[in-house]
Amino acid sequence: MNNAVEFRNITKIFYKVVANKDISMQVHAGEILSLLGENGSGKTTLMNMLSGIYYPDGGEIYVNGKKADIRSPGDAYALGIGMVHQHFKLIDVFTAVENIALVMDRSSRFNLKQVYEKAREICSRYDFQIDLNQKVYRMSVSQKQTLEIIKVLFQGASILILDEPTAVLTPQETEKLFKVLRIMRDEGKTVIIITHKLHEVMEISDRVAILRKGIYVGSVRTAETNESMLTEMMVGEKVSLNIDRPLTDEKHLRLSVRDLNVVNPEGIPVLQDLCFDVFSGEILGVAGISGNGQKELLETIAGLVKPRTGSSIIYYPDDDRDSTAQELIGKDPKTIRDMGIHLSFVPEDRLGMGLVGNMGMIDNMMLKSYTRGTGPIADRKAPKRLAVQIRDRLHVVTPSVTAPVRTLSGGNVQKVLVGREIAAAPSVLMTAYAVRGLDINTSYTIYHLLNEQKQRGVAIIYVGEDLDVLLELCDRILVLCGGKFNGVVRAERTTKEELGLLMTKMADDSKEGGKKA
Amino acid sequence: METLFAWILRAVPFGTIILYGAAGEICTEKAGNLNLGIPGIMYLGGFAGFASAYLYEKGAENPNMALCVLLALLCAFAAGAVGGLIYSFLTVTLRANQNVTGLALTTFGKGVSNFFGVYVLNGQTATQSMVYKTFQTRMPFLSGLGTVGQLLFGYGFMVYAAVLLAVGMHLFFTRTRTGLNLRAVGENPATADASGINVTRYKYLATCIGAGISGFGGLYYVLDYNQGIWATTGQIEALGWLALALVIFTTWKPLNLLWGSFLFGFLYWLYQFLPNVLGITVASYVTDLVQMVPYVVTIVVLVLTSLRKKREDQPPASLGLSYFREDR
Numbered sequence: 001m002n003n004a005v006e007f008r009n010i011t012k013i014f015y016k017v018v019a020n021k022d023i024s025m026q027v028h029a030g031e032i033l034s035l036l037g038e039n040g041s042g043k044t045t046l047m048n049m050l051s052g053i054y055y056p057d058g059g060e061i062y063v064n065g066k067k068a069d070i071r072s073p074g075d076a077y078a079l080g081i082g083m084v085h086q087h088f089k090l091i092d093v094f095t096a097v098e099n100i101a102l103v104m105d106r107s108s109r110f111n112l113k114q115v116y117e118k119a120r121e122i123c124s125r126y127d128f129q130i131d132l133n134q135k136v137y138r139m140s141v142s143q144k145q146t147l148e149i150i151k152v153l154f155q156g157a158s159i160l161i162l163d164e165p166t167a168v169l170t171p172q173e174t175e176k177l178f179k180v181l182r183i184m185r186d187e188g189k190t191v192i193i194i195t196h197k198l199h200e201v202m203e204i205s206d207r208v209a210i211l212r213k214g215i216y217v218g219s220v221r222t223a224e225t226n227e228s229m230l231t232e233m234m235v236g237e238k239v240s241l242n243i244d245r246p247l248t249d250e251k252h253l254r255l256s257v258r259d260l261n262v263v264n265p266e267g268i269p270v271l272q273d274l275c276f277d278v279f280s281g282e283i284l285g286v287a288g289i290s291g292n293g294q295k296e297l298l299e300t301i302a303g304l305v306k307p308r309t310g311s312s313i314i315y316y317p318d319d320d321r322d323s324t325a326q327e328l329i330g331k332d333p334k335t336i337r338d339m340g341i342h343l344s345f346v347p348e349d350r351l352g353m354g355l356v357g358n359m360g361m362i363d364n365m366m367l368k369s370y371t372r373g374t375g376p377i378a379d380r381k382a383p384k385r386l387a388v389q390i391r392d393r394l395h396v397v398t399p400s401v402t403a404p405v406r407t408l409s410g411g412n413v414q415k416v417l418v419g420r421e422i423a424a425a426p427s428v429l430m431t432a433y434a435v436r437g438l439d440i441n442t443s444y445t446i447y448h449l450l451n452e453q454k455q456r457g458v459a460i461i462y463v464g465e466d467l468d469v470l471l472e473l474c475d476r477i478l479v480l481c482g483g484k485f486n487g488v489v490r491a492e493r494t495t496k497e498e499l500g501l502l503m504t505k506m507a508d509d510s511k512e513g514g515k516k517a
Numbered sequence: 518m519e520t521l522f523a524w525i526l527r528a529v530p531f532g533t534i535i536l537y538g539a540a541g542e543i544c545t546e547k548a549g550n551l552n553l554g555i556p557g558i559m560y561l562g563g564f565a566g567f568a569s570a571y572l573y574e575k576g577a578e579n580p581n582m583a584l585c586v587l588l589a590l591l592c593a594f595a596a597g598a599v600g601g602l603i604y605s606f607l608t609v610t611l612r613a614n615q616n617v618t619g620l621a622l623t624t625f626g627k628g629v630s631n632f633f634g635v636y637v638l639n640g641q642t643a644t645q646s647m648v649y650k651t652f653q654t655r656m657p658f659l660s661g662l663g664t665v666g667q668l669l670f671g672y673g674f675m676v677y678a679a680v681l682l683a684v685g686m687h688l689f690f691t692r693t694r695t696g697l698n699l700r701a702v703g704e705n706p707a708t709a710d711a712s713g714i715n716v717t718r719y720k721y722l723a724t725c726i727g728a729g730i731s732g733f734g735g736l737y738y739v740l741d742y743n744q745g746i747w748a749t750t751g752q753i754e755a756l757g758w759l760a761l762a763l764v765i766f767t768t769w770k771p772l773n774l775l776w777g778s779f780l781f782g783f784l785y786w787l788y789q790f791l792p793n794v795l796g797i798t799v800a801s802y803v804t805d806l807v808q809m810v811p812y813v814v815t816i817v818v819l820v821l822t823s824l825r826k827k828r829e830d831q832p833p834a835s836l837g838l839s840y841f842r843e844d845r
Contacts, residue, residue, distance in 0.1 A: 074713030089708035110694035
């Protein structure tokens with residue numbers, strides 16, 4: 001069999017973080033290959049190197065048997081490689097035809113009519129329903145995706161890469177997309193599809209290649225595998241991390257979430273009928289493929305996102321006593337914060353939410369306390385004490401507490417962020433990706449901090465990416481799948497495979513699972 | 518009636534200056550670069566064009582008129598383009614903040630031009646020179662055709678060139694591949710990049726050519742509107758800001774320049790002519806207040822387009838942002 005693409009020892013490093021490590025794999029001509037892996041396993045990075053967005057730091061790429069030096073998306077086009085990115089690369093104010101014209105062959109004469117005719121032809125061949133004279137900002141998500149595919153086909157690409165194409169589609173639209181992909185394969189084109197969804201992998205692909213933490217695990221023919229085998233390859237052997245999980249005696253109901261429904265600004269549901277409870281003295285883990293509603297969940301509890309009517313989040317500040325229970329929905333973020341519910345969210349770029357990069361530690365402490373006290377002059381003494389205290393206790397490496405936090409390393413920034421929230425003595429602490437990008441030692445410092453809080457009787461919600469950590473640190477783990485509740489498991493009694501399966505495949509009796517929790 | 522004609526004859530050249538300035542800025546902003554250095558660039562263009570023609574005429578034994586005009590145009594364009602090049606290097610290559618860079622360029626352009634303007638020209642005027650006369654030459658025959666002829670054809674050639682420029686830019690943006698690519702760069706550079714368009718090249722070229730075009734505005738100001746006098750050019754800066762306002766007023770569409778610029782001209786000269794037309798007298802201190810009207814109109818347009826939220830009337834989506842492919 002011919003190889004359409006061959007990666008040889010590909011390595012890519014972003015700011016000391018190894019995204020792809022020594023990857024060698026082949027993509028056969030005329031097949032549909034699923035590229036499977038957890039978040040941050042380097043799937044998109046690898047494909048971006050094939051499509052010319054990134055350039056590898058090491059290794060070689062061979063396309064159709066010839067060594068290829070892909071330095072720009074233009075180079076990739078010339079080699080017949082087209083990619084449909086997860087975030088569409090379309091110009092909103094252009095019509096479909098104009099968007100297609102952007103990628104037309106530069107040597108041919110510029111003629112929008114001709115582009116229209118040729119695109120029309122592609123549409124009828126693959127049965128695409130799309131108005132080519134419509135502006136992109138008026139299109140639905142699935143229409144935009146169709147347009148992206150037309151763009152790739154228009155250039156005559158023979159190797160098509162799709163980055164999580166079904167994440168934004170309804171099941172019917174997905175079915176239609178798969179039909180198109182099969183037609184393409186039958187025409188001899190090579191299709192690479194990046195996905196987390198196991199049942200789709202089984203349905204559409206001929207072969208599956210698996211990446212784990214930037215390393216190529218291997219590939220299997222789809223016909224010779226099953227979902228649990230794939231999960232195992234994807235999540236890997238359980239690694240023992242020896243994270244403490246201190247037991248606490250007293251557990252009281254802190255938060256009770258019922259029928260939580262959230263839609264994003266585009267009107268797509270991101271959280272559906274979520275029901276669960278959070279207890280004091282416990283760490284509740286939240287597992288799920290990224291973008292499955294974790295962020296929205298925390299933001300809704302923190303009052304930053306407004307859920308749909310009918311949702312309810314009851315807060316019990318005073319151990320189990322119903323008399324003091326309060327509904328959180330409808331309260332503004334500051335009120336919720338003042339009630340002791342704190343959010344420390346570490347976004348991908350770390351600084352984006354919660355800290356101001358150009359300000360020092362003291363000023364960042366003040367972000368949360370500037371309203372305190374009377375008179376027009378803010379109190380700087382207390383924040384300064386706090387900054388010094390956090391620096392000393394968490395061993396934040398900084399030249400001074402006034403040095404801009406953006407000059408600190410990622411780990412230290414996170415310590416500041418988490419430290420500030422903990423210092424406010426919360427009763428509910430929500431943290432997302434608290435150890436993202438941290439080295440081992442710093443990660444353990446953060447785990448230790450969380451455990452300390454847990455023993456103090458704080459209810460902790462921990463959104464994490466690393467399943468090994470979730471399994472060892474948390475008491476219970478809530479699993480989200482496509483924004484829906486897919487069970488709560490006790491961490492000590494579950495396995496990595498079970499978690500992996502729950503994350504990628506909706507259990508049939510999900511509703512009942514919700515009650516169980 | 519007389520007053521109205523005089524008003525038009527004043528408004529059109531005024532509008533032409535800012536038409537050039539705004540046309541250049543539209544070209545720049547379509548590539549996503551917000552060049553606030555236009556006032557400075559118009560200074561540079563005005564000075565370089567004027568000084569080169571003036572020195573050539575003084576130095577050469579038998580100065581050739583066509584060459585003289587060409588030299589003025591070329592130098593004005595080149596000086597503006599150099600301003601654009603400085604801006605591009607700082608904002609595209611070094612990814613400096615666009616607002617700060619633009620404002621610095623305004624100060625820079627004004628300072629440099631005034632320094633050399635005084636140093637080289639030493640307060641000289643070119644009212645008797647050939648280049649000035651050429652720029653002042655009205656359309657032959659046509660301008661003689663009574664009042665209408667006067668109103669339509671009683672201006673220097675650069676007025677008509679400006680009209681052609683605006684139409685040409687419209688066709689360029691809508692009908693050509695380069696124009697489409699340029700707009701794509703300003704809307705979404707990542708998409709343009711993924712489509713194989715060289716974002717850096719487009720940004721550089723659009724900014725330099727745009728700045729060159731804006732330079733013509735300065736040249737026209739000195740050699741026609743200001744009648745070949747360098748010493749009283751303090752107004753260029755105000756006109757530069759007005760050109761930037763005009764870009765917003767036109768909602769980034771070159772065709773709107775055709776009426777927008779002349780409307781601004783009308784509004785600017787409102788203070789002198791309207792009282793006459795209405796037959797009233799107005800205190801002199803009202804002048805400054807009335808000169809503000811073009812800006813007020815711009816704000817009204819901004820409010821209206823913001824309220825209507827029509828996507829086509831919005832600025833290029835990535836205006837003011839720098840682009841780096843491997844940003845994560």
